[in-house]
Amino acid sequence: MKSSVARWMYKRPKFRLVALLAAPTLWLVVAYLGALGALLVTAFFTIDSFTGDVVAQFNLGNFQDMLTDPAYRNVVLRTLGIALSVTLICATFAIPMAFFMAKIAKPRNQKILVALVLTPLWASYLVKIYAWRSMLEPRTGVIDWVLGPIGIRSPGFGGPAIVIGLSYLWLPYMILPIYAGLERLPNSLLDASGDLGAGNFYTFRRVILPLIFPSLVAGSMFTFSLSLGDYITAQIIGGKLQMLGNVVYQNFSINLPFAATIATIPVAIMAIYLWLVRRTGALASL
């Protein structure tokens, strides 16, 4: 039985291909593109001003509101700023950490370090952010309590707190691709650069950085997009500061079409980001 089915399949490569791709295609079209399409369509609807029911009537009012109200321009710029800062900070911390893991640590310790980097991912997102809340709490928080006596004060809840929290959350997503990239990088290239007279910084700039650039881009896609869409961190340690995700969260129960309109912004930003990344050619070598 089994073998005859296998033989039948073997003679029909097209059928095999269809069978293989049916589920992922269905998923892509229905769940992924479908949801995205529904989002885009809803953005052009409106609501009944009294009951709050969604009214399927095409209009551009939501986009008009979004583009004319300076509040939304601010929140877009603020969110972009946070996402970029988080990405930069993650890269700054991840590169030396990944370098140590991949090139300096003994092979046995490498595995331990990778495991350690992964450990925080096992803890709940909320637990970690609430932990940061108690760290950053002004006056009574851990930072003020421990570091206050030496003059270091918590930045309190707000933009810096969000950047710290998100950087902490997404750091592993930056370390791992860079670590993988550095592991692929032959040690002999580093030796060769030094051999040709380059100091460590020169080697980093001219050899390491260009070669791990695709990994950096891969990591940045995580840190950037995850930050761009986040709202819970802002809710918990952002004080009164809101990010794009908060606007969506704030509006989706009251004015779903407007929330959908706002939600198109991160989609657009990510599209532009990917387009820029594509132009650098980093995607090709991923």
Added chain:
Amino acid sequence: MSQTLRKTLEFISVVEPASVIVSIRNLSRTFGSVKAVDGVNLDIYSGEFLTLLGPSGSGKTTVLRMIAGFEKPDSGTIELGGRDVSQLPPYERDVNTVFQDYALFPHMDVISNIGYGLRVAGVAKEERIARTEKALEQVRLTGYGDRKPAELSGGQRQRVALARALVNRPSVLLLDEPLGALDLKLREQMQIELKELQREVGITFIFVTHDQEEALTMSDRIAVFNLGNIEQLGTPREVYENPQSPFVSEFVGQTNKITMDGRQINIRPEFITVSKSAERGDRIVKGKLHDAIFVGATTRYLVDTELGESIISTDPSGLLDVGDDVVLSWESEKEFLVK
């Protein structure tokens, strides 16, 4: 100083006045519990082609990497042109390396790869371009400047790696098994090219290999490594014809060890003639042809002898069939003793 070394000195001094460019003293390096290099002493002369020959794990590569500065010695010194460099980082040493995997920068084209060292050194653009072009010409790759390493064949990459090192005009060029990844034909061709190039540029080459044939072909002198130390240092001829230890005699070339008249005799297979009747030489042993193994240019004849041992010969006389009664003969002066 050993007798061999003195002999070598005389040999070198015929070519040019010998001056020591690399002087290694009591060099040691341990990895974990393994003594990779164990008290090596070695003087390398300006302009010579010196090969560090040995099996893997014998310490030859570690010595090379310590000269380059990629590894730091646990003890001992390395002097380069009279200056102790053993604690300096690679970028402060006037040596360049050709790596086993070539280590070309994959994101740079050939020109940038070759010009890397010059750029680091701050050489002006015009001079950089001129020197890079000349180096390309030297390794016969003119016109390949804008290719990426991935677009080159193994042999071409090898030459780029050479050019990248040589363009900096180092006082010493280190080559870490650079021909290992090439196929036999290309390897033999590159051996000749390398040797010619070395004569042309006059730079000291320190060449690491585990291939004894390669070492014999190219070197002015060979240092045979075993277990972290140098077993023998000498010209290829000295090492081949007069190995100073059982290890060297077996590692360099093939050796028949025969017990005759109560003492051990060592003789290379190519000096033994195998024939139906005694042909030449004062030594004669009878036997039966056990096997004939065709290996291309030669055939290896395995003979079961009256001494109860098998002897290998590569010098046949006349047509022989397996099972024939044969006579082995050689000149006793070709025999060598091993201490």
Added chain:
Amino acid sequence: MRKKRLFSQIAVASAIALVLASCSSSDKKASETTLPKVEMMKSLGAGEGQVNIVAWAGYVENGSNDPKVDWVTGFEKETGCKVNVKVGSTSDEMVALMKTGEYDVVSASGDASLRLIYGGDVAPVNTALVPNYADIFADLKNQQWNSVDGVAYGIPHGRGANLLAYRTDIVNPAPTSWGAVFDANSPYKGRITAYDSPIYIADAALYLMKTQPDLGIKYPYALDQKQFDAAVALLKVQKPLIGEYWGDYLKHVASLKSGGTVLGTTWQVNINLAQSEGVKVEGIKPVEGSTGWSDTWMISSKAKNPNCAYKWMNSIVSPESNAAVAEWFGEAPSNAKACDLTSDKNFCTTYHAAEATYWNDVYYWNTATEACLDGRKDVKCVPYSEWVKAWSSLRNA
């Protein structure tokens, strides 16, 4: 290349299909304010075994927060209806939850109830099927926010005022006016909180009503454009003072406890929770009066468990449960008989349950509409949807 084109064609096709599907499925016209016809329950049958409730925090307690605070277990035993509760943080969230049709009952405040009624999301309530309805204070029945044209849409649950909370050990002197949270030079700058919902605009309007008579505000939920702008402007002045806006009551209590928040609007239940954890905090109704709520239990027009829902509505306003909820949440009960059953015999006096004059300056949450709720005919008022936009804009600026 060919594959790429195929994928984009599929994407476009599915998008078009979605547009068509969503257009045809909801043919409702915009700004439809006629009352949808929803059938009323005629008689009760057997329970369905469960009931799904959307409620304010503290309204549905099964002893898990405090073993002594439990009116759910008894109900479940008695009726066989298992209670599943979803706590809503704001009226807007509750409205959204009820629109899903997944829930049977909701404790709707005045700013949600009318939206639910006119959205066709809740059904009229047959008060004859709720025996305890008879004991409810008359001044809570058939009000603007829980009935339409004399038809009851819910069972009154209780009422309370939004209080001004302050940490007694930090805020000195004790505040008496809402001015404390609108004072640009407040010494507690950065440690003041406000309720994170568009309805909070009414709090600013109430303060202006009392302090700037020139604006002519008569009712905080009936604001013409000028009055509305003034209220929003006041909130913009307030924003730099705010450390955090609160929506999640647990986070709010934690913040009062840590001292991150020392002053701001709250509910009595939050003060009770904080005090039970030893926080030195008090809540007052300031001299201007305050906004507040009068909540109503309503039944979904799509209720899957209507019998259990009716049983729940009857049970939660029973004298025993109503007394327990009122005491736990810190609000005035709606059932007159509940006052005899509170553990604190003065409770109803403290919370002014039967004292009509106390409620004179408490303005229950209501949904602002274009037709001014204060009866003015010469101007249009700013509808709640605009409050939502203004609040969103204020929060994100």
